Amino acid sequence: MEIKTLIQTAIDALPNSYVPYSRFHVAAALLCKDGTVYTGNNIENASYTPTVCAERCAFFKAVGDGKREFEAIVICGGLHGVITDYCPPCGVCRQVMREFCAPDDFKIYLAKSPEDYREFTLEQILPMGFGPENLEVN
Numbered sequence: 007m008e009i010k011t012l013i014q015t016a017i018d019a020l021p022n023s024y025v026p027y028s029r030f031h032v033a034a035a036l037l038c039k040d041g042t043v044y045t046g047n048n049i050e051n052a053s054y055t056p057t058v059c060a061e062r063c064a065f066f067k068a069v070g071d072g073k074r075e076f077e078a079i080v081i082c083g084g085l086h087g088v089i090t091d092y093c094p095p096c097g098v099c100r101q102v103m104r105e106f107c108a109p110d111d112f113k114i115y116l117a118k119s120p121e122d123y124r125e126f127t128l129e130q131i132l133p134m135g136f137g138p139e140n141l142e143v144n
């Protein structure tokens with residue numbers, strides 16, 4: 007799939023965020039290795055801490071649907087759904103990515119538009135991460 011198409015999918019999902027407290031919309035488009043795409047949005051809560059980020063929403067939708075292998079994720083966001091800058095994933099979302107993705111085999115795209123984006127590997131944004139392999143008994 008073309009990266010520009012994946013970015014447009016994330017941008018189109020921005021209105022779906024449930025953000026009555028921060029008004030900061032975030033959307034993600036997660037591309038599975040089989041070509042399936044899952045979108046995700048941040049979903050806030052009156053009790054604040056149950057809030058889930060867009061990236062985890064996308065991963066949990068996909069994993070709950072039986073997907074386990076992932077190619078890339080596009081992330082975009084901004085106040086009132088207006089994108090003015092790149093929207094980097096929080097530390098918790100990086101750790102969730104690490105659960106399902108090898109550090110050198112998953113791309114993170116931070117997008118302002120289909121033409122304006124930055125590309126990172128998981129290794130770059132989560133160096134020396136703790137993953138499932140660390141729990142394996144030799």
Ligand code: THU
Nearest residue numbers: 028030032048059060094095096
């Ligand atoms: N947010 C995300 O959805 N993803 C991130 O990685 C950063 C933060 C959301 C959570 C909250 O609803 C809003 O942005 C402000 O923090």
